[in-house]
Amino acid sequence: MITDVASYMNSVDSAAEYIKGFLPTAKEVPSVCIVLGSGLAPLASECEDCISIPYADIPGFPVSTVPGHEGRLLIGTLEGKRVFMMSGRFHYYEGYDTSVCTLYVRVMSKLGVKLLFLTNAAGGLLDEMKPSDLMVIEDHFSFFCDSPLRGPNLDEFGVRFPDQSFIYDKECVKLLLETSRELGITLHKGIYSYSKGPQYESPAEIRALKMLGVGAVGMSTVPEAIVAAHCGMKVAAVSCISNLAAGISKTALTHEEVMENANKSSRSNCDLVKNFIKKWSV
Ligand code: HPA
Numbered sequence: 001m002i003t004d005v006a007s008y009m010n011s012v013d014s015a016a017e018y019i020k021g022f023l024p025t026a027k028e029v030p031s032v033c034i035v036l037g038s039g040l041a042p043l044a045s046e047c048e049d050c051i052s053i054p055y056a057d058i059p060g061f062p063v064s065t066v067p068g069h070e071g072r073l074l075i076g077t078l079e080g081k082r083v084f085m086m087s088g089r090f091h092y093y094e095g096y097d098t099s100v101c102t103l104y105v106r107v108m109s110k111l112g113v114k115l116l117f118l119t120n121a122a123g124g125l126l127d128e129m130k131p132s133d134l135m136v137i138e139d140h141f142s143f144f145c146d147s148p149l150r151g152p153n154l155d156e157f158g159v160r161f162p163d164q165s166f167i168y169d170k171e172c173v174k175l176l177l178e179t180s181r182e183l184g185i186t187l188h189k190g191i192y193s194y195s196k197g198p199q200y201e202s203p204a205e206i207r208a209l210k211m212l213g214v215g216a217v218g219m220s221t222v223p224e225a226i227v228a229a230h231c232g233m234k235v236a237a238v239s240c241i242s243n244l245a246a247g248i249s250k251t252a253l254t255h256e257e258v259m260e261n262a263n264k265s266s267r268s269n270c271d272l273v274k275n276f277i278k279k280w281s282v
Contacts (some may be wrong), residue, residue, distance in 0.1 A: 001151040002099045009154070011060030011103060016110040018059050022051050022075055023111075030075065030082035031114045031282050034273060035089055037220065038121035039240045039262030043078070043270045044087050050076035055088065060107075062090050062100050079278035084108065091219055093197035098148035101220075102227035106157060109231035114282050115172070116228040117273065118237040121262045122218035123200065123245035123253070125210045126188055131244060131257075132265040134187050134272065135215055136176045137237035138168050140222050141193040148223040149230055158230035167229045172236035172280070179275045185268045190215020192239060194222035203247025210248075217245055238272065240265045 002008045023029050036043055044050075055061045055071035063071055071088035078085075090101040105116060124133065142164075153160040173189070180187035193209050195201055197219035201209070209217060216239045225235045242258040242265075243249055251257075 001097060002154070003151060005152050005154065008099065008103075012106045012110060014059040015061050015103070015107045019053070019073065019107065019111060022053065028082060029112050030084045031112065032081065032117060032277065032280070033084040033086060033108045033113045033115070034117040034277070035086045035119060035224070037089070037119035037240065038242060038259060039266045039269050040119050040273065041087065042266055043273060044074055044085060046270070046274070047074050047076035047078055047083070047085060050074050061104065062096055079274050081277050081280075083277065084113065089220060089224070091197065092146070092223070093219055098146045098223040099151070102148045102223050105224050105227040105233075106154075106231060109157060109228070109233055113233060115169075115234045115236060115280070116224065118221045118224055118235065119269070119273065120218045120220045120237070120239050121242035121258055122192065122216035122239035123206075123243050124216055124241035125206060125245050125248060126190060126215050129188060129241050129244065131241060131261040133241045134180070134185065134265060134269060135190050135239045135241060136173055136187055137192045137221070137239060138173055138189050139191045140167065140225065141191065141209075141212070141214060142222045142226065144196055145194040145222045148227050158232060162230045164229065167225050167235055169234040169236055172234065175279060176236065176238065176272065176276055179279065180272055183268070183271055183275060185272055187272070188215060192221060192237070193217045195219050200253045201246050206245045206247050216241060236276070238269070240269055
């Protein structure tokens, strides 16, 4: 929870000012920020005219601690569009407060970003899902998420009691589904439920979530989507189903299985994101 507003805003402002230094003209400021979850790392190498800034160099930014979530901000061009790419994100299970996990979202908002494109690895609950499938998120459960908006409201970003009816932009969901059909990629549509982690869910928890209509479970995305919506940004989000959720899967879950399946879906995941970006306009 934010206790010291001045110090938090100082971090947001110094990070934004530092990044602006790499964007000499207004036309170079991207309107989209893509967060590269597990399996999407190869997209970083497709970023053209790329500037790569380690998180550790950005004043006010936390530093990622998870192997495979290498921390750097990329600024460049993807499919002809200017983009920010976050290679590595911050998770509550690493010990960060949700207000810290989402600080970068507010920095992106300050820089003028209009769309936050979140990707993640998640456990799948839908009967028709197979490992390495993809799911576009159309809504979420934040029941188990410490609200990143708890504490004094940052009025310059948004209102105290923000509506949650339209977090995941409907046009983006439609465009992602259309794009997946054109590419021949299976894209499920569903609700993502947040888990604090780092432990995976128990089979009983998964049975309960399945009854509530949940399509996928994961340990990121929801705090970021809440903050982006609070800032008035649009949100699009895609989960890579890196495993069937606990109890649905016949075997014990491991991080290795998650990474392996996320990597298997990498090609289709990157193609989907790239082709979406090509078509998307502000
Ligand atoms: N549960 C929570 N988070 C996850 C999972 C899961 O099954 N797979 C990948 N991230």
